[in-house]
Amino acid sequence: MEILNDYGIVLALLGAVLVALVPGIASAKGVSMGGIAGAGVITENPSLFGKILILQLLPGTQGIYGLLIAFITLSQIGVLGGSGDISFIKGFLYLAACMPMIIVGYTSCIRQTKASLASMNVVAKRPDQFGKAMIFPAMVETYAILALLISLLAVNGVGGLNI
Amino acid sequence: MALLQMQRIYIYALKKDRKQILELLQRRGVVEIETMLKEDSIFRKTDVTKERQDLEKNIETVNNALNILNSYSKEESSLLSVLYGRKELPLKVYESFHEEYETIIEKAKRIIKLERIIAENKAEVLKLQTQIEILKPWLQLDIPLDFKGTKYTTGFIGTLPRARSLEEIYEQLALYMPLNVDIISSTKEQTCIFVLCTNNNRDKVYETLRGMDFSLPSISIDNSPAEHMKLLESSVEVAKAKENNAIEEIESYLKDREKLLFLTDYETMRIEKYDAMGKILQSRNTFILTGFTPKKDSESLKNELTSKFDLAVDITETKKKDDVPILYKNNGFSEPLEGTVSSYSPPGKGEMDPTMVMSLFYYALFGLMLSDAGYGFILALGCAIGLIKFSKTMERPIKNTLKMFLYCGIATMFWGILFGSYFGDIFDVVGKTFFGATNIPVIPPLWFFPVEKPMLMLAFSMAIGVIHLLTGLAMNGYQMAKRKDFKGIIYDVVFWYILLISCVILLLSMDMVKNILNINVTIPANIIKICSWLALISAAGIILTNGRESKNPFKRVLKGLYALYGISGYLSDVLSYSRLLALGLATGVIGSVINQMAAMVAGLPLGGVVFTIIVILGHSLNIAINFLGAYVHTNRLQYVEFFGKFYEGGGKLFKPFRVNTKYYKIKESTNYGDIE
Numbered sequence: 001m002e003i004l005n006d007y008g009i010v011l012a013l014l015g016a017v018l019v020a021l022v023p024g025i026a027s028a029k030g031v032s033m034g035g036i037a038g039a040g041v042i043t044e045n046p047s048l049f050g051k052i053l054i055l056q057l058l059p060g061t062q063g064i065y066g067l068l069i070a071f072i073t074l075s076q077i078g079v080l081g082g083s084g085d086i087s088f089i090k091g092f093l094y095l096a097a098c099m100p101m102i103i104v105g106y107t108s109c110i111r112q113t114k115a116s117l118a119s120m121n122v123v124a125k126r127p128d129q130f131g132k133a134m135i136f137p138a139m140v141e142t143y144a145i146l147a148l149l150i151s152l153l154a155v156n157g158v159g160g161l162n163i
Numbered sequence: 164m165a166l167l168q169m170q171r172i173y174i175y176a177l178k179k180d181r182k183q184i185l186e187l188l189q190r191r192g193v194v195e196i197e198t199m200l201k202e203d204s205i206f207r208k209t210d211v212t213k214e215r216q217d218l219e220k221n222i223e224t225v226n227n228a229l230n231i232l233n234s235y236s237k238e239e240s241s242l243l244s245v246l247y248g249r250k251e252l253p254l255k256v257y258e259s260f261h262e263e264y265e266t267i268i269e270k271a272k273r274i275i276k277l278e279r280i281i282a283e284n285k286a287e288v289l290k291l292q293t294q295i296e297i298l299k300p301w302l303q304l305d306i307p308l309d310f311k312g313t314k315y316t317t318g319f320i321g322t323l324p325r326a327r328s329l330e331e332i333y334e335q336l337a338l339y340m341p342l343n344v345d346i347i348s349s350t351k352e353q354t355c356i357f358v359l360c361t362n363n364n365r366d367k368v369y370e371t372l373r374g375m376d377f378s379l380p381s382i383s384i385d386n387s388p389a390e391h392m393k394l395l396e397s398s399v400e401v402a403k404a405k406e407n408n409a410i411e412e413i414e415s416y417l418k419d420r421e422k423l424l425f426l427t428d429y430e431t432m433r434i435e436k437y438d439a440m441g442k443i444l445q446s447r448n449t450f451i452l453t454g455f456t457p458k459k460d461s462e463s464l465k466n467e468l469t470s471k472f473d474l475a476v477d478i479t480e481t482k483k484k485d486d487v488p489i490l491y492k493n494n495g496f497s498e499p500l501e502g503t504v505s506s507y508s509p510p511g512k513g514e515m516d517p518t519m520v521m522s523l524f525y526y527a528l529f530g531l532m533l534s535d536a537g538y539g540f541i542l543a544l545g546c547a548i549g550l551i552k553f554s555k556t557m558e559r560p561i562k563n564t565l566k567m568f569l570y571c572g573i574a575t576m577f578w579g580i581l582f583g584s585y586f587g588d589i590f591d592v593v594g595k596t597f598f599g600a601t602n603i604p605v606i607p608p609l610w611f612f613p614v615e616k617p618m619l620m621l622a623f624s625m626a627i628g629v630i631h632l633l634t635g636l637a638m639n640g641y642q643m644a645k646r647k648d649f650k651g652i653i654y655d656v657v658f659w660y661i662l663l664i665s666c667v668i669l670l671l672s673m674d675m676v677k678n679i680l681n682i683n684v685t686i687p688a689n690i691i692k693i694c695s696w697l698a699l700i701s702a703a704g705i706i707l708t709n710g711r712e713s714k715n716p717f718k719r720v721l722k723g724l725y726a727l728y729g730i731s732g733y734l735s736d737v738l739s740y741s742r743l744l745a746l747g748l749a750t751g752v753i754g755s756v757i758n759q760m761a762a763m764v765a766g767l768p769l770g771g772v773v774f775t776i777i778v779i780l781g782h783s784l785n786i787a788i789n790f791l792g793a794y795v796h797t798n799r800l801q802y803v804e805f806f807g808k809f810y811e812g813g814g815k816l817f818k819p820f821r822v823n824t825k826y827y828k829i830k831e832s833t834n835y836g837d838i839e
Contacts, residue, residue, distance in 0.1 A: 054791060054794075054795065057788075057791055058791075058795065060788070061788070061792060064749065064753065064788060065745075065749065067753070067756075068748075068749050068752050068753060071752065071753075071756050072752065080759070128506075129506075130506065131503065131506025131507055131798065131802075132506070132507070132802075134795060134798065135798065135799055135802055135803065138795050138796065138798070138799045139799070139803070141795075141796070142739060142742070142799075145741070145742045145745045145746070145796075146738070146741065148745045148749075149621075149741050149744065149745045152617065152745065152748060153617060153618070153621075156617060
């Protein structure tokens with residue numbers, strides 16, 4: 001067990017890295033797909049740029065949320081200055097705390113991209129319906145926000161545990 | 164919190180005044196024309212499709228001409244041009260415009276024609292230049308290219324592939340002497356030759372040459388190449404001159420761009436006038452115009468019309484069956500959000516305008532999600548500068564957007580100060596890195612740091628959510644009261660209010676919830692008891708009444724049970740407000756990350772400069788991302804959670820018959836009208 005305790009920081013860092021990595025990948029993919037579809041809309045009607053941009057950026061938030069959790073984890077485990085003395089259990093808990101954001105961040109982003117592309121379709125045909133079209137992808141975002149919330153509270157909470 | 168009251172208006176007038184009356188109505192823009200009377204044998208609608216098509220064709224012509232002009236000299240336009248709005252034009256210019264009308268249409272047509280001339284001449288020059296290229300190798304030849312021979316000789320003019328020397332060719336043709344071979348020009352690809360032989364050897368020489376892949380020149384001319392070259396070159400000059408003349412002429416029309424722009428506006432107005440004409444009923448000498456007009460303008464309109472023309476105006480209240488158009492009336496604080504309500508759906512029949520109530524929550528929720536005093540300040544300052552600088556010229560929709568974000572920015576500052584967030588924690592970081600400050604935080608929050616007490620912030624977010632939802636429910640009650648559906652108020656609103664509030668109190672009395680939210684409230688035991696009973700009674704009430712549209716008692720209870728299950732919807736609605744915490748924290752934490760990254764390099768040489776650059780770039784990015792998030796999710800909370808409780812929409816906006824122009828507006832002083 002004593003030896004294992006040396007690896008606590010490894011697990012914690014793994015969590016922090018994955019939570020920046022996985023939703024980041026999804027967001028990059030989502031925003032790129034949005035950009036490709038958006039470019040098509042803009043060739044037809046350049047005045048829709050602002051609206052299309054909002055729809056394109058919606059799947060970009062998961063990457064930011066991931067970054068947020070990663071940063072909080074990094075500062076909690078002392079990688080950004082401070083002592084890196086994390087027990088094995090604690091390291092594992094950090095990894096677990098990052099999981100909601102890692103998994104939900106990735107999947108919700110991909111799903112949200114699809115909704116976002118469909119909404120671009122709506123805006124291309126009926127620009128006046130932007131208000132409604134924007135809500136559909138925003139509904140998917142809810143679950144990324146819920147995951148962010150739990151990861152945030154969990155990472156914060158694990159820091160306070162005395163194990 | 165209101166909609167303007169509409170009235171029906173009937174105008175009975177003489178046909179000879181038709182044009183003037185319609186133009187006046189159009190400029191006042193306070194009447195939405197709607198056919199309310201049926202056609203009969205005397206009063207009929209006229210078909211205006213043809214006139215409309217002609218005008219549309221004119222607009223297309225002018226737009227094409229404008230595009231051509233733009234390709235010669237770009238119209239200056241910038242990002243800010245949207246703030247300048249349409250130019251104002253005095254009424255006189257509009258009224259005298261028909262004198263110039265024909266000449267301007269002609270000019271547009273001429274521009275299109277010139278463009279075609281330019282294209283044709285460009286093609287011509289290209290064609291001539293290809294011919295010149297083909298002719299170039301033959302320039303040394305001083306006889307016509309189509310020379311076939313004299314009485315006793317035969318000439319062959321043509322090319323052989325790749326470079327050949329004179330000897331090589333003579334070698335091949337040695338058998339058929341006497342003959343003469345001239346190499347006119349020779350390149351790597353081809354050798355141009357002139358062969359002259361006697362007539363009796365003609366066929367054999369030709370055979371041999373063919374064996375060497377001899378081919379005739381690709382052009383045939385009856386004069387010498389040098390002469391022909393001169394002709395071609397002069398034709399090129401002519402074509403180029405024509406092109407340049409056309410370009411010059413087009414450039415001379417650049418000064419008419421304004422008039423062309425106005426012409427598209429003019430034709431748009433005429434199209435709308437014809438549309439209106441298609442909706443009115445006409446007899447041989449009279450016509451009847453019917454429609455809706457806001458009550459506040461109806462008297463002034465009636466007075467103006469009766470003073471200027473011989474006609475009769477009837478104004479009556481709207482009827483129940485009328486699909487009355489919606490015109491908002493809100494104060495400056497709520498007005499900017501009318502567009503947000505409309506983009507969900509304008510209020511339907513019998514519904515109230517939710518803008519006023521929504522605006523309070525809208526600004527507050529937006530502020531909570533962005534929640535940084537610095538960002539709020541930038542947002543508010545930017546909008547305020549725009550509003551002041553362009554207050555005269557700006558169009559209404561842009562003005563409203565800026566106003567909306569101005570209020571959002573002020574709300575953001577408010578929450579930012581409460582939660583102690585100024586560009587993340589810029590004061591702390593700058594103080595620590597550059598001035599060695601020790602009393603961190605430099606500016607303590609007025610209330611608390613959400614990062615330090617996230618559970619308290621979560622509880623606060625949900626409390627806001629509960630208030631928002633209960634307000635929505637109260638709005639539902641208000642609408643029922645207006646419909647005099649008092650039973651509905653008790654069944655659908657009061658029961659739910661009792662149930663929800665007692666459930667909240669019961670939840671707060673549970674140790675588990677208290678621990679999670681980290682709050683300490685003690686609720687007396689008898690209140691808990693009362694609440695339990697109230698919750699049970701109201702739940703029973705909901706089960707018994709919420710399915711009241713079904714006659715079958717069994718079905719009714721089932722429907723009631725299902726309605727009670729809706730309480731899970733309230734749970735998820737309230738949880739949805741946790742995004743206030745999540746997005747608020749995201750802004751603050753990312754802001755601090757940027758500051759920390761900047762602080763890391765502050766020790767290096769030129770640290771202060773790099774620090775500033777990182778801070779400016781980082782925070783701009785953070786503002787952009789979180790601004791987007793706050794905007795989208797504020798709309799979501801309003802549309803899904805809040806409107807879901809009481810608002811359906813489905814109305815149609817008041818679309819008056821008016822001047823819908825793109826570039827110019829007509830300036831005219833009136834004491835009414837001006838509806839945007």
